[in-house]
Amino acid sequence: xxDKSAQKKKYIIETAREVFKVKGYKEVTMKDIVEACxxxxxxLYLYFQSTRELFEEVLKLEQEDGEDVFAGSNPEEVMPSDIxxxxxxxxxxxxxxxxxxxxxAIYEYFFANQIPAKDNLLKKQFDAAVYIIExxxxxxVENGEFYCEDSRGAARxxxxxxxxxKIASQTRGVSEAAVDREMMYVMQGxxxxx
Amino acid sequence: xxDKSAQKKKYIIETAREVFKVKGYKEVTMKDIVEACxxxxxxLYLYFQSTRELFEEVLKLEQEDGEDVFAGSNPEEVMPSDIxxxxxxxxxxxxxxxxxxxxxAIYEYFFANQIPAKDNLLKKQFDAAVYIIExxxxxxVENGEFYCEDSRGAARxxxxxxxxxKIASQTRGVSEAAVDREMMYVMQGxxxxx
Amino acid sequence: xxDKSAQKKKYIIETAREVFKVKGYKEVTMKDIVEACxxxxxxLYLYFQSTRELFEEVLKLEQEDGEDVFAGSNPEEVMPSDIxxxxxxxxxxxxxxxxxxxxxAIYEYFFANQIPAKDNLLKKQFDAAVYIIExxxxxxVENGEFYCEDSRGAARxxxxxxxxxKIASQTRGVSEAAVDREMMYVMQGxxxxx
Amino acid sequence: xxDKSAQKKKYIIETAREVFKVKGYKEVTMKDIVEACxxxxxxLYLYFQSTRELFEEVLKLEQEDGEDVFAGSNPEEVMPSDIxxxxxxxxxxxxxxxxxxxxxAIYEYFFANQIPAKDNLLKKQFDAAVYIIExxxxxxVENGEFYCEDSRGAARxxxxxxxxxKIASQTRGVSEAAVDREMMYVMQGxxxxx
DNA sequence: CATGAATGAGAGTTCATTCAT
DNA sequence: GATGAATGAACTCTCATTCAT
Numbered sequence: 005x006x007d008k009s010a011q012k013k014k015y016i017i018e019t020a021r022e023v024f025k026v027k028g029y030k031e032v033t034m035k036d037i038v039e040a041c042x043x044x045x046x047x048l049y050l051y052f053q054s055t056r057e058l059f060e061e062v063l064k065l066e067q068e069d070g071e072d073v074f075a076g077s078n079p080e081e082v083m084p085s086d087i088x089x090x091x092x093x094x095x096x097x098x099x100x101x102x103x104x105x106x107x108x109a110i111y112e113y114f115f116a117n118q119i120p121a122k123d124n125l126l127k128k129q130f131d132a133a134v135y136i137i138e139x140x141x142x143x144x145v146e147n148g149e150f151y152c153e154d155s156r157g158a159a160r161x162x163x164x165x166x167x168x169x170k171i172a173s174q175t176r177g178v179s180e181a182a183v184d185r186e187m188m189y190v191m192q193g194x195x196x197x198x
Numbered sequence: 199x200x201d202k203s204a205q206k207k208k209y210i211i212e213t214a215r216e217v218f219k220v221k222g223y224k225e226v227t228m229k230d231i232v233e234a235c236x237x238x239x240x241x242l243y244l245y246f247q248s249t250r251e252l253f254e255e256v257l258k259l260e261q262e263d264g265e266d267v268f269a270g271s272n273p274e275e276v277m278p279s280d281i282x283x284x285x286x287x288x289x290x291x292x293x294x295x296x297x298x299x300x301x302x303a304i305y306e307y308f309f310a311n312q313i314p315a316k317d318n319l320l321k322k323q324f325d326a327a328v329y330i331i332e333x334x335x336x337x338x339v340e341n342g343e344f345y346c347e348d349s350r351g352a353a354r355x356x357x358x359x360x361x362x363x364k365i366a367s368q369t370r371g372v373s374e375a376a377v378d379r380e381m382m383y384v385m386q387g388x389x390x391x392x
Numbered sequence: 393x394x395d396k397s398a399q400k401k402k403y404i405i406e407t408a409r410e411v412f413k414v415k416g417y418k419e420v421t422m423k424d425i426v427e428a429c430x431x432x433x434x435x436l437y438l439y440f441q442s443t444r445e446l447f448e449e450v451l452k453l454e455q456e457d458g459e460d461v462f463a464g465s466n467p468e469e470v471m472p473s474d475i476x477x478x479x480x481x482x483x484x485x486x487x488x489x490x491x492x493x494x495x496x497a498i499y500e501y502f503f504a505n506q507i508p509a510k511d512n513l514l515k516k517q518f519d520a521a522v523y524i525i526e527x528x529x530x531x532x533v534e535n536g537e538f539y540c541e542d543s544r545g546a547a548r549x550x551x552x553x554x555x556x557x558k559i560a561s562q563t564r565g566v567s568e569a570a571v572d573r574e575m576m577y578v579m580q581g582x583x584x585x586x
Numbered sequence: 587x588x589d590k591s592a593q594k595k596k597y598i599i600e601t602a603r604e605v606f607k608v609k610g611y612k613e614v615t616m617k618d619i620v621e622a623c624x625x626x627x628x629x630l631y632l633y634f635q636s637t638r639e640l641f642e643e644v645l646k647l648e649q650e651d652g653e654d655v656f657a658g659s660n661p662e663e664v665m666p667s668d669i670x671x672x673x674x675x676x677x678x679x680x681x682x683x684x685x686x687x688x689x690x691a692i693y694e695y696f697f698a699n700q701i702p703a704k705d706n707l708l709k710k711q712f713d714a715a716v717y718i719i720e721x722x723x724x725x726x727v728e729n730g731e732f733y734c735e736d737s738r739g740a741a742r743x744x745x746x747x748x749x750x751x752k753i754a755s756q757t758r759g760v761s762e763a764a765v766d767r768e769m770m771y772v773m774q775g776x777x778x779x780x
Numbered sequence: 781c782a783t784g785a786a787t788g789a790g791a792g793t794t795c796a797t798t799c800a801t
Numbered sequence: 802g803a804t805g806a807a808t809g810a811a812c813t814c815t816c817a818t819t820c821a822t
Contacts, residue, residue, distance in 0.1 A: 067354035114369035164362030502757035552750030563696035
């Protein structure tokens with residue numbers, strides 16, 4: 005049972021994720037989930053007590069899925085600047101992606117609930133990315149690709165710009181040119197000048 | 199009566215603003231407004247048909263109130279770097295302000311409603327700020343305070359960082375140190391490094 | 393003042409009549425009347441306490457206006473059959489009239505309110521018409537145009553058929569052919585056969 | 587459950603019918619139904635979305651129940667005039683019935699909603715009755731009971747008179763004598779006057 | 781475990797009616 | 802007399818949540 009049960013739970017979470025993508029966080033009702041999952045009202049309550057609980061599970065899933073942002077690349081073989089460029093390209097793709105993403109819902113969730121730093125996915129992901137970018141810049145500086153006196157600061161700057169772009173894309177839309185411009189700008193700042 | 203009516207309308211909008219500050223956008227019901235204003239259900243509908251309509255009026259008010267971000271300083275007398283620093287200090291104050299601000303509600307509103315660029319307050323404010331910062335940087339370059347080859351790009355970078363910080367402050371909280379660090383970073387990038 | 397007041401009252405009644413024509417009786421609200429008359433809410437209450445009261449005034453007006461259904465024809469000069477035919481033609485015009493008539497509202501009013509026979513407009517008009525038609529038939533019999541043994545019965549039959557047609561026209565619509573057929577049928581029954 | 591559900595639906599329809607009988611069509615609110623059925627607000631909405639939808643179901647039920655107006659009589663054994671007389675007697679009983687009938691509500695419904703001829707219950711019932719009466723008259727003519735040159739016209743005349751009587755009974759009341767008189771009149775018109 | 785009918789709280793909305801001006 | 806802002810009752814409708822089966 006526990007196995008079947010776990011599978012059903014996972015099915016609900018994944019289906020719910022799609023609902024959250026489309027409707028955001030606050031708009032979603034238990035009824036929406038029930039209908040999307042094609043299960044009974046009571047059945048849903050067997051697993052989740054509220055949309056909040058459900059969304060937190062979606063968030064956990066997201067966290068697991070997203071842990072490998074920089075995975076797959078062997079830092080020994082590839083140049084740091086290439087990895088960074090690749091990362092930015094990934095981000096760009098997401099920023100311009102027309103399909104509904106979970107971003108809106110995630111922001112809405114964190115607007116609605118004060119989540120302490122230690123459990124705060126948004127913070128954890130941000131910090132993790134800053135750390136990796138910092139290391140990349142350090143590596144780039146070492147091999148002469150980059151020039152940067154404050155790699156931590158530069159990394160943070162990049163991440164805040166990305167967060168700003170993300171919000172911009174969700175609230176007003178951004179053109180590809182605008183995204184390119186910003187990414188160019190931050191990369192340029194790292195390129196060893198002279 | 200039109201005078202009294204206008205006054206009451208304004209009173210409702212201002213009271214509603216406080217409600218939106220506390221509860222965000224989506225959470226607010228007409229009943230909340232009615233109770234905050236201490237008027238009757240029907241009375242509110244005399245002026246506004248929905249929380250959306252109300253919020254849009256709040257937004258207009260906000261726009262008028264906020265039009266003088268850079269006002270009050272005479273560019274003839276003050277150094278561009280000082281004005282920019284002042285602006286950032288203002289932003290910092292807002293970022294760290296513990297009192298509930300309208301920001302959450304504004305973002306929620308723009309998440310919930312697709313607003314075309316030409317009416318989009320967020321976009322307009324962003325663009326206006328970019329323009330002014332660009333001019334400030336140009337002026338700073340001219341008088342030797344700043345060194346910058348792409349003032350427009352730098353201005354945009356600053357604004358995206360600020361937007362990123364704003365979101366960070368709303369979704370996870372930011373420390374004063376963190377804000378200082380980011381502002382320092384962007385200012386440093388402008389200081390003429392001879 | 394009383395004069396001006398009476399005029400305003402009349403204006404309201406006439407405007408209300410048009411509203412009742414379009415919306416029927418039950419659907420109409422005091423608000424509808426206020427808006428159609430372009431007067432103030434309080435102003436209307438100065439004259440009428442409810443839509444029912446108003447409609448009853450409309451009904452009185454209707455009664456006065458309608459009293460001359462058979463007027464204008466001098467029975468000395470014209471043949472009874474012609475008058476009857478003319479009357480039926482009038483009725484036909486009304487039955488087929490595409491413009492909204494008060495009929496629906498009148499029926500709705502009498503559905504909603506039990507009106508004793510002596511005040512019942514519908515009954516009074518019906519009885520009056522029966523009486524006149526009876527006299528017409530009598531006259532027709534006298535001058536050999538008609539053959540009829542029960543002029544009262546025939547008159548009533550005609551009026552019930554007309555009432556049936558009226559309801560039919562209001563609830564399902566009737567074609568001109570259908571109306572003609574019925575009128576032909578009742579006229580035929582009167583024509584001296586042989 | 588579908589069985590229990592269907593039963594409940596039927597229960598609601600039947601209870602609603604009684605409400606419509608008493609209050610007519612337009613006056614009835616979902617709340618009225620809820621209270622009459624002694625179910626919860628939400629419970630009613632599980633089955634019906636509006637009083638209109640409910641009333642249409644009541645109408646369907648009525649249609650099914652009413653399909654056997656002439657049923658039960660074997661035309662082989664009984665004289666056409668007897669069947670017709672029986673039919674008229676039935677109609678008379680209904681016309682004079684003091685208990686609230688659905689008629690008012692039905693008319694109100696058809697006043698409020700334009701129903702195309704092909705779905706129009708009132709029209710369908712009228713036409714069906716005309717057809718049967720026509721056949722009865724034909725049969726009566728054949729066996730010498732009746733004399734009639736236009737059986738279709740006579741049938742229609744009868745039905746329009748009945749409709750007129752129905753309206754009269756709903757809007758002003760009719761005496762038994764008045765009903766008898768009308769029925770006598772139309773029957774007389776059919777009796778072979780040799 | 782799973783179902784889905786049932787409940788009732790609560791949001792949105794409209795109007796008849798009043799009353800200070 | 803006349804106005805129209807204000808009130809509050811009443812209705813519609815939707816969901817979170819429960820519970821008998």
